Amino acid sequence: MTHTYYIHGMSCDGCRTKVEKTLNSIEGIHAEVSLEPPQAIVHMQKHIPLEQLQSALSAVGKYTISTDSKAPHTDTHQHSHGHHHAAHTGHKHTATPQHGKGTYYCPMHCEGDKTYEKPGNCPVCGMNLEKMPELPTSAKYTCPMHPEIVQNGPGSCPICGMDLVPMQPSDNEENRTYLDLRKKMIVALIFTVPVFLIAMIEMIPNNPLLRIMDVQYWNWVQFGLSLPVVFYAGWLFFERAWQSIISRNLNMFTLIGLGTGVAFIFSIIALLFPNVFPDEFRTHHGSVTLYFEASTVILTLALLGQLMEARAHTQTSSAIKELLKLSPTEAIRIRNGADEKVSIHDIAVGDLLRIKPGDRIPVDGRISDGESSIDESMITGEPIPVDKKSGDAVSSGTINGNKSFVMRAEKVGSETLLAQIINMVNTASRSKAPIQKLADSIAGYFVPIVMIIAFVTFLIWAKWGPPPSLNYGLINAIAVLIIACPCALGLATPMSVMVGVGKGAQSGVLIKNAEALENMDKVNVLIVDKTGTITEGKPSVEKISVQQADENEVLAYIASLNQNSEHPLAQAVLNFAQARHLKWPQTKNFEAVMGKGVTGTVDGKQVALGNKALMESIKAQMNPEIEQAIVAEQKQGKTVSYIAIDGKLIGFVSITDAIKPDSKAAINALQAEGIEVIMLTGDNENTAATVAKELGLSAYKASCLPQDKLNEIKHLQAKGKIVAMAGDGINDAPALTQANIGIAMGTGTDVAIESARITLVKGDLQGIVRAKRLSHAVMKNIRQNLFFAFIYNILGIPVAAGLLYPFFGILLSPMIAALAMSFSSVSVIGNALRLRAIS
Known part of the structure; x- marks a missing residue:
């Protein structure tokens, strides 16, 4: 049950x-x-x-x-x-925090999309929490002597003339973390280098240091020099190790803290109470070996790894930061005929804004006066500027050309397209891909297994190793603890996802989450709608043909019907009627018949406008001559709507919708990638066949109602196909939901970001090509990272345990293990950064 x-x-x-x-x-x-x-x-x-x-x-x-x-x-x-x-x-x-509040997250996403209000360490893996990027705000400046003086931007005080100072210091969390680690690194190097040199010189015959003072005094010097390294520079590792133990979330810091802590405490006891150790711990000189240099060098190298990761993390989110830079902090608002400079946070819907040449557009809106060319490449990925005139929509973050214009604000703050894109990219970059479940499940057992291996290593060396066997056992056990790096395993997926999602946003491909990115790589069938996906989605009436009726009167009737409809074809009819300066009466009993057309009563007459299925449903009296003319139009790729008045077919409207210039090339590219492209359209068989032939489609279905598209996707999925569906996100909602990947086609500020797993800002099929190639590159990169992490530990741990010693006499120093451990995480991040080069 x-x-x-x-x-x-x-x-x-x-x-x-x-x-x-x-x-x-x-x-x-x-x-x-x-x-x-x-x-x-x-x-x-x-x-x-x-x-x-x-x-x-x-x-x-x-x-x-x-x-x-x-x-x-x-x-x-x-x-x-x-x-x-x-x-x-x-x-x-929402991933974009409110103004004035920082939000922090774990870069390894140990707890999914959970966030924290304050900086610190992840309670699961111990890594530094990263600060989520924020939309920039205009800086407020005040006078140090006259705090009542507050203005946007720097300047001088109007009272005393002193330079104004920022009211709040600049907040760069990533740089702050990096600088803090760099400061600790400098301290660690200053004290670690002499400890290391003292330990190494002791191995030289006729040790020159012994001419200065005895070895026991040099041991005390090593101890003194190691204190700043352990209790200041490297103390963060012990804090995180202790946190991991009490929270039972064993991680890389558990291993580092345990390994260096054992070596340091052993050295202190050996320094203070050397006689408590058995002979097995003594060298052939009769002294107990100290490991202050191992502790300090390991901590310093681990700190180096943290420093390099902090620097690399800033690069993985570079795409998000580039998007954040697109948002200006100020704008010019027109009030009472005068221009005033205001913060973008003070802009309200309906405000008039003056956009000067070269300015970034601050919010979403429409041009109310003037015209210009707008560089929208940062939003759509297309490098060619778009000409805009009065009434056209403009988006925040885009760049004005060489003309000035006035715009009216329509969407501000978090409602703008740029804010939604940043929010979506932030959320997606912190989501988990299904492939990460493998890494997560292994990581859960990894640290306990490593600790067991280290303990077994100590026992084997202590029993069967050469003298001093206990020393060998201790040092090799520490090497095993240090070289194991679950961090590289945890970073393998999120780093690639973060870079990939950001790269997609820069090219106009908005990916909702990591699961969509992974599934897109598996897609082998693409279902596409015709209108607005393959075609421009801007239909226009080419002609109206009627028999035994006045053309303008019939046009007024169907315009009256269509003023109640939101369909693109309805708007085309309205535009055609308005161009003729017609006026039309009101419609009564209006009904939109899904997938067929519209009906209603106009001036007491029953008017119907739609496809042949609508005519059949109302049992309209057909006219063979008109039907023949309709077929001729359809064979030219036109969309034709039948017109019936009082149950009799009296004519038709021929509507054309140009195929997008990139559609054919995009379909060819997708087919070359091994994807079967199928067109499902509500249009008639003749029109669909013409479009399919022109585009070189291998399969299509015409006269599809929304439920027909849904059933076709279910049929393909039952055959084991991974199906992506590209549509407008409204009429195709059932099919978009059923598909393995729903792809919403949108343009400008009307893009339906939340309607599908992937949204194409520009709304053309080339975006699907980019999404497919990006998903393939990201998944390949993730698999490479997982391979690096797995193979590193599979090979490194046995070598650290001394597996090669019986055959080649090779042992791995814990200091070399620490260096390898640090670079393993950085190598994973470095590999992920290669995704930024995808074209």
Whole structure:
């Protein structure tokens, strides 16, 4: 038996995993838990009371299971995580934080899309939390002597003449983290280098240092020099290691802290109480070997890795930062005929804004006076400027050409296209791809296994190793702990996703989440609509033909019908009637028949406008002569609407919609990638056949209603096909939802960002080609990263354990292991950065 329950209290992917694991631990149950919607589909061998399920969940957190979708009145929002998350506040989380508040996230996405209000370390993996990029704001300046003086931008005080200073210091979190690590790195180097040199010189025959003082005094010098490294520069590793132990989230910092901590504490005890150690720990000189240099060098090299990662992280989100730079901080508003400079946060809907040559457009709106050419490459990925005139839409972030114009603001703040794009890219770059489940499942067992291997390494060397065997055992066990790097495994997917999603946004391809990116790579069938996808979506009436009636009177009738419809063809008829300066009466009993056309009563007459299926449904009296003329139009690729008055076919409207210039080349490119392209259109057979032939399509279906498109996708999926559907996101909503990947075609500010998994800002098929190639490159990059991470540990850990020693006499120093560990994470990030070069 199968039951569906609602889970209340989940706020992140970590919660979902915990709930699913808890339910599956109950005997006789197999549960699948989802976060959106927060449901659990539970398969039971026999009925288990809801109370028993609730008891199990209460033991692991403040989770509530019920058959009601509404949350209980008890405060389930106060989740045991204790950190800021969208679900905690009861509001939908947006990736663009509110003005004045920073939001932080883990770059390895250990807890899904969970975010934090303050900087710090991830409680799961211990890595530095990254700050999400914010839209820029105009800086406020004030006078240090006269704080009542506040203005936008720098200048001088009108009272005392002093230079104005920023009211708030610049907030660059990434640079701050990097500078803090660099400062610690400098300190670590200053003290680590002499410790290392003292230890190395001791190995030289006739050690020159012994002429200055005895070895025991040099040991104290090493100890003193190591203190700043351990307790200042490298202390962050021990803090994170301790946090990982008490939270039971073992990670790379557990291994570093354990390895260096053991070496340091061993060295202190050996320095203070050398007689407590057995002979097995003593060298042939009779002294106990100290490992201050190993501790300090390992910490310094691990710090180097953190420093390099901090620098590399700033590059992975470079695409988002470039988008953020597109948003200006100020604009020129026209008030009472005068220009005034204002912050973009002060712009309201309806304000008139003056856009000068070279200015970035601050908000979305329409040109009310003037004309210009607009560079929209940063939004659409197309390098050719677009000519705009009065009435045309313009988008925030685009660049004005060499003319000035006045625009009226229509969308401001988070409603602008640029803000939505940044929000979507931020959200998508922090989402998890299904392929990451493999890395996550392995990472959960990785650190405990490494610790066991290190312990077994110590025992084997202690029992069978050459003298001093215990020393060898200790040093090789430390090498095993240090070289293992689950960080590289965790970074393999999110780094590639972040770079790939940002790169897509720069070329006008908006990807909703990492799962869409992965699925797009698997697509082998693409379903495309005709109008607005293959064609321009700007139909125009070519002619109207009627018999035994006045043409203008009939045109007025069908214009009256179409003023109630939002279909693109309806607007074409209205434009044609307006061009003739016609006036039309009101329509009564209007009805839009899905997939067929429109009907209504105009001046007491029953008027119908639509396709042949509509004529058949109203049982219209057909006219063979008119039907023959309609077929001739359709064979030229025209879309034809039948006109019937009082149940009699009296004429038709011929509408043309030009094929987009890039459609044929894009379809050819997709077919070359191995994708079968199928056109499903509501248009008639003759028109569809003409368009399909012109584009070289291997398959098409005409006269498709929305449910026909849905059924065709289901049929293809039943045959094992991975289907993508490209449509306008409105009439094709059922098909877009059913497809493995829904692709919304949009232009300008009307782009339906939330309607599909992938949105093409420019709305042409070339965007699908870019999306396909991008997804393939990202998935290839992820697989490379996972291979690097796996092979590194598969080869590195045995070498560190001393596997090569019996055959070649080779041992891996813990210091070399630390260097390799640091560079493994950086190599994964570096490989991900190669995605920025995708064209």
